[in-house]
Amino acid sequence: MGSAVEGITIALSKGRIFEETLPLLASAGITPLENPETSRRLIIPTNREDTRVVVVRATDAPTYVQYGAADIGVAGKDVLIEHGGDGLYQPINLGIARCRMMVAVPAGFDYERAVRQGARLRVATKYLKIAREHFAAKGVHVDLIKLYGSMELAPLAGLADAIVDLVSTGNTLKANDLVAVEHIADISARLIVNQAALKLKRDRIVPILDALSKKEAP
Numbered sequence: 001m002g003s004a005v006e007g008i009t010i011a012l013s014k015g016r017i018f019e020e021t022l023p024l025l026a027s028a029g030i031t032p033l034e035n036p037e038t039s040r041r042l043i044i045p046t047n048r049e050d051t052r053v054v055v056v057r058a059t060d061a062p063t064y065v066q067y068g069a070a071d072i073g074v075a076g077k078d079v080l081i082e083h084g085g086d087g088l089y090q091p092i093n094l095g096i097a098r099c100r101m102m103v104a105v106p107a108g109f110d111y112e113r114a115v116r117q118g119a120r121l122r123v124a125t126k127y128l129k130i131a132r133e134h135f136a137a138k139g140v141h142v143d144l145i146k147l148y149g150s151m152e153l154a155p156l157a158g159l160a161d162a163i164v165d166l167v168s169t170g171n172t173l174k175a176n177d178l179v180a181v182e183h184i185a186d187i188s189a190r191l192i193v194n195q196a197a198l199k200l201k202r203d204r205i206v207p208i209l210d211a212l213s214k215k216e217a218p
């Protein structure tokens, strides 16, 4: 499946993942010829005639690779857990776009006490699977509320008691009077590869994996 039968197609999302993947691709001899921040093109050629980049939404990268519309992609561990990873080979932790998945509550909310007392918490998040598994493992009863953006607003507006979200510098939490109360997981971006493409285009994909493996995070 997929249109990139002969060449190599790499799925990348705009922003942090694109910027931080560029030097890694360069080490594999691949340079995109346009920047998606300034170009509106969604398919970007590279210096290599047989290799192109498709610009996708971060949460769509695993889907493009799963169905073979892209041979290779880069996706955050958070996105991969939510996606489930079907049909994907995940050989390399690129160590880029690092952050932490955290539980956060409004400053002043006694989270530990609420948990101890067995309160049923309302938790807003974009990461339903991660949140469900985390609270189930702790035996905490929660009602999960799916949001698509600005989770920080939910406790402030009275929609939820807590949120599960990514935290990098912690500035967003601080600016909204929220505090992190639990660390769920360390997150970073992984290389993902379509399993069929790895077999069919081994001669071209393996050198890319080798170049990126040399940069692999500890």
Ligand code: AMP
Residues within 6 Å of the ligand: 076, 097, 098, 099, 165, 166, 167, 168, 169, 170, 171, 172, 173
């Ligand atoms: P910060 O203020 O630096 O802690 O960043 C927090 C905000 O950026 C939250 O809205 C997060 O959802 C988002 N964020 C932080 N790190 C990442 C990441 N690696 N990938 C996607 N979103 C992120």
